[in-house]
Amino acid sequence: MMNLFDFAKKAHKLLPGHRSCAGCPAPIVARAILSATDDEVVVSNATGCLEVVTTIYPQSSWNIPFIHNTFENAAATISGVETAYRSLKKSGRINQNRKIRFVAFGGDGGTYDIGLQSLSAALERGHTFTYVCYDNEGYMNTGGQRSSATPIGANTTTDPVGEVRVGKQESRKDLMKIVAAHHIPYAAQASLSNWPDLLKKAQKALSTEGPSFLLVLSPCVAVWKIKPDMAVELSRLAVDTCFWPLYEIEDGKFRLNFDPAGNKLPIAEFLKHQGRYKHLLEPKNKKLLDRLQAEVDHEFEKIKKLSEIGISVF
Amino acid sequence: MQKKALTGAGASAEAMRQINPDVVAAYPITPQTPIMETFAKFVNDGKVSTELIRVESEHSAMSAVIGASSAGARAMTATSSVGLALMFEVVNAASGMRLPITMPVVNRALSSPINIHCDHSDTMACRDAGWIQLYSENAQEAYDNMFLAQKLSEHPEILLPTMIMQDGFITSHSVEPVEVLDDETAKSFIGSYNPEHSLLLSKKPVTFGALQLFDYFFETKRQQELAMDNVWRFYYSIADELTQLTGRQYPLAEPYHTEDAEVILVALNSAASTIKAVVNKLRKQGKKAGLLKIRLFRPFPYSEVSQHLQKVKSVGVFDRSYSFGANSPLLSEIISSLFGLEQAPKVQGYIFGLGGRDLLEADIEKAFEELFQGKTSFEKKYLGLRG
Ligand SMILES: Cc1ncc(C[n+]2csc(CCOP(=O)(O)OP(=O)(O)O)c2C)c(N)n1
Numbered sequence: 001m002m003n004l005f006d007f008a009k010k011a012h013k014l015l016p017g018h019r020s021c022a023g024c025p026a027p028i029v030a031r032a033i034l035s036a037t038d039d040e041v042v043v044s045n046a047t048g049c050l051e052v053v054t055t056i057y058p059q060s061s062w063n064i065p066f067i068h069n070t071f072e073n074a075a076a077t078i079s080g081v082e083t084a085y086r087s088l089k090k091s092g093r094i095n096q097n098r099k100i101r102f103v104a105f106g107g108d109g110g111t112y113d114i115g116l117q118s119l120s121a122a123l124e125r126g127h128t129f130t131y132v133c134y135d136n137e138g139y140m141n142t143g144g145q146r147s148s149a150t151p152i153g154a155n156t157t158t159d160p161v162g163e164v165r166v167g168k169q170e171s172r173k174d175l176m177k178i179v180a181a182h183h184i185p186y187a188a189q190a191s192l193s194n195w196p197d198l199l200k201k202a203q204k205a206l207s208t209e210g211p212s213f214l215l216v217l218s219p220c221v222a223v224w225k226i227k228p229d230m231a232v233e234l235s236r237l238a239v240d241t242c243f244w245p246l247y248e249i250e251d252g253k254f255r256l257n258f259d260p261a262g263n264k265l266p267i268a269e270f271l272k273h274q275g276r277y278k279h280l281l282e283p284k285n286k287k288l289l290d291r292l293q294a295e296v297d298h299e300f301e302k303i304k305k306l307s308e309i310g311i312s313v314f
Numbered sequence: 315m316q317k318k319a320l321t322g323a324g325a326s327a328e329a330m331r332q333i334n335p336d337v338v339a340a341y342p343i344t345p346q347t348p349i350m351e352t353f354a355k356f357v358n359d360g361k362v363s364t365e366l367i368r369v370e371s372e373h374s375a376m377s378a379v380i381g382a383s384s385a386g387a388r389a390m391t392a393t394s395s396v397g398l399a400l401m402f403e404v405v406n407a408a409s410g411m412r413l414p415i416t417m418p419v420v421n422r423a424l425s426s427p428i429n430i431h432c433d434h435s436d437t438m439a440c441r442d443a444g445w446i447q448l449y450s451e452n453a454q455e456a457y458d459n460m461f462l463a464q465k466l467s468e469h470p471e472i473l474l475p476t477m478i479m480q481d482g483f484i485t486s487h488s489v490e491p492v493e494v495l496d497d498e499t500a501k502s503f504i505g506s507y508n509p510e511h512s513l514l515l516s517k518k519p520v521t522f523g524a525l526q527l528f529d530y531f532f533e534t535k536r537q538q539e540l541a542m543d544n545v546w547r548f549y550y551s552i553a554d555e556l557t558q559l560t561g562r563q564y565p566l567a568e569p570y571h572t573e574d575a576e577v578i579l580v581a582l583n584s585a586a587s588t589i590k591a592v593v594n595k596l597r598k599q600g601k602k603a604g605l606l607k608i609r610l611f612r613p614f615p616y617s618e619v620s621q622h623l624q625k626v627k628s629v630g631v632f633d634r635s636y637s638f639g640a641n642s643p644l645l646s647e648i649i650s651s652l653f654g655l656e657q658a659p660k661v662q663g664y665i666f667g668l669g670g671r672d673l674l675e676a677d678i679e680k681a682f683e684e685l686f687q688g689k690t691s692f693e694k695k696y697l698g699l700r701g
Pocket of ligand 1: 046047048049050071072106107108109110111136138139140141142147
């Protein structure tokens with residue numbers, strides 16, 4: 001397994017000099033995942049922060065072939081590229097020895113919401129590609145609007161904390177299970193805070209025949225209102241509170257990769273650093289906070305049980 | 315060359331078989347469906363080496379062919395009506411990325427009310443999307459235009475996508491004799507596609523679809539317009555090359571008895587055939603009637619149209635779609651073509667055939683009659699409309 005020193009020395013596919021906010025983890029997530037293969041890689045990227053900050057014409061941070069099409073179609077687009085690869089190989093225009101991997105990146109808006117149909121169909125068709133959703137829990141490129149990945153109680157610009165409605169009232173969409181319902185060979189949830197785990201999952205995904213999926217938490221400095229040096233720490237707290245369980249679904253089998261057990265922290269430890277949750281820790285919003293805690297506990301226990309049972313859910 | 319009994323849809327599929335694109339992605343919609351079904355059979359019978367992506371929507375069909383085309387593959391899709399409307403966002407992305415995608419579009423009315431029959435509201439809504447647009451009178455033209463389209467789109471100094479239109483049901487589902495090229499001839503006319511920039515074939519990595527702000531966007535759009543201008547530079551040589559193989563002519567705007575005409579009707583697609591029948595009848599009666607059929611709608615051949623129309627008394631323009639609250643699409647182009655002439659003919663716009671309403675010879679005769687009498691106005695006139 002590559003350590004951080006090896007990683008730093010690697011020829012990177014996504015180069016520095018892009019224009020993300022200070023402390024934004026999204027490009028780090030992308031670079032880390034892409035470092036997990038030595039094969040050629042082609043990237044498709046949905047409209048969103050990652051795309052915007054890396055491709056401001058006439059510059060591009062992408063040192064590999066890259067396409068941004070529109071917002072909701074990163075998966076359909078990469079499926080076209082992957083199909084072209086197979087076709088051109090068949091007709092001999094691409095050398096038989098060339099091995100190319102295909103990766104699509106999308107934010108949670110471009111994945112859970114507007115791009116879900118495109119993703120679902122590409123998974124169902126079985127293209128060999130890896131879809132990576134960097135999940136910052138909202139539409140950040142457009143200023144922090146709610147998405148279906150935004151957790152209960154969060155303050156967003158389209159569902160703000162008001163006098164009669166206190167931010168988002170609905171639970172997060174369970175994208176991992178939706179993806180798994182396509183019976184793809186490999187899906188995993190990962191976090192930047194657990195580097196070897198992330199790299200291992202990226203390596204697995206990038207060597208899977210057929211579709212693979214990675215869901216990585218990407219704490220947003222600007223909209224979560226956290227300090228610029230906190231993104232990795234917030235990722236760690238998300239894992240240690242069981243808000244963001246590290247797990248895989250491989251051929252239908254759940255595997256929990258990390259259980260904080262006795263060291264599990266209450267959800268407030270994750271929330272208290274974030275401006276978007278300031279209100280949630282006030283006593284008057286305790287009901288909402290309890291709902292969030294109950295949901296986190298329930299989801300974690302479910303994943304844990306499913307991994308203990310060890311049978312394929314396919 | 316060989317004569318086959320083909321529907322318009324069958325003719326498009328036959329051309330697709332001969333072009334043998336690397337990738338096709340498509341989604342069914344009436345009346346485009348027989349193109350895709352016929353082509354899918356070619357794929358599954360091994361008659362083409364195309365990889366077919368059976369997508370879940372037209373938006374994904376266009377998105378996937380954009381991916382394939384940017385990868386360096388020859389890529390196609392086909393659609394109709396609301397399918398084209400659904401892909402509108404990415405139709406623009408395709409031309410903005412300068413991808414030579416070709417797409418037969420079988421014209422059908424847009425919803426609502428839902429209607430599966432022919433009018434041109436779908437492709438007219440895309441007339442400013444940066445695609446070359448070729449209209450086809452019949453199955454033969456639907457076939458021939460596919461070859462023109464492929465060569466125009468892929469010309470290194472054009473690199474724009476092309477839509478090839480035919481009328482839903484009227485053309486797409488009617489069987490006609492179609493002269494088909496030999497496979498080998500078709501193949502060598504089309505040649506191979508070797509893009510200068512692509513995701514998979516370029517030596518250096520290429521970024522497609524970068525963000526451009528106020529500092530570059532405008533120039534990029536201007537380059538698209540210059541590429542459209544280049545269609546004029548290369549159209550005739552491509553068309554002549556095809557003529558040598560087929561013996562048929564491919565004028566931008568096809569004149570029919572226009573030379574000595576007093577009145578000329580202007581139309582797109584299958585209406586031209588019906589109008590020709592009426593012209594023949596009127597000519598027998600000694601009336602100087604003519605037709606100008608527009609093949610290329612984008613870019614629009616203003617000067618050719620002007621040359622054909624400038625000497626007549628009056629012109630009737632037949633539109634199979636609205637531009638609500640304004641002059642209909644074809645009418646506004648014809649008025650623009652004639653603008654500034656010292657003795658411009660009078661122009662009357664007619665709207666007909668929406669949602670598949672038949673265009674009757676009697677209606678066309680009525681229009682000719684009015685125009686011979688010099689009756690024109692700025693009002694919209696209708697053919698075949700009740701009340
Ligand atoms: C069809 C369409 N609708 C809306 C937008 C506006 N828009 C651009 S990026 C974006 C939000 C992206 O959010 P997400 O996918 O979560 O990525 P992030 O910016 O948070 O990284 C929106 C709403 C668009 N570009 N296209």
